[in-house]
Amino acid sequence: MGAFVISKRYNDEYKFVFTSRKGKIVFTSLSYELKFECEEDIEKFKAAIETAAFLKFKSSGGKFYFKLIVSGNHFATSRKYTTSLRLQKGIDEIVRYGSISEILDFSGNDFVFIA
Secondary structure, eight states, X not given: OOEEEXXXXXXXXEEEEEEOTTSOEEEEEOOBSSHHXXXXXXXXXXXXXXXXXXXXXXXXXXXXXXXXXXXXXXXXXXXXXXXXXXXXXXXXXXXXXXXXXXXXXXXXXXXXXXX
């Protein structure tokens, strides 16, 4: 099962990533000014995962990635994949485990398990 991991960016804003069962980052969220906004958006995503859209792209360097759209808004961007099959496997992992994944908070000095 994957996990949502909350952390701070270099500019003190918050973000979260969804990691696969093997610990690889699948996607990274947009920036948030407050940590509770991260937590709220994760919960909203978990509840609306069936309606999420995955827009697939190919970069100029030949790598594949997707943008995650939830309720008509850009929610997150995936890492770059070498093949379209690996991209699809990343999407499948989100669909399969996203709604039941735990939330881990690494934004402060102490590790916090949220859900």
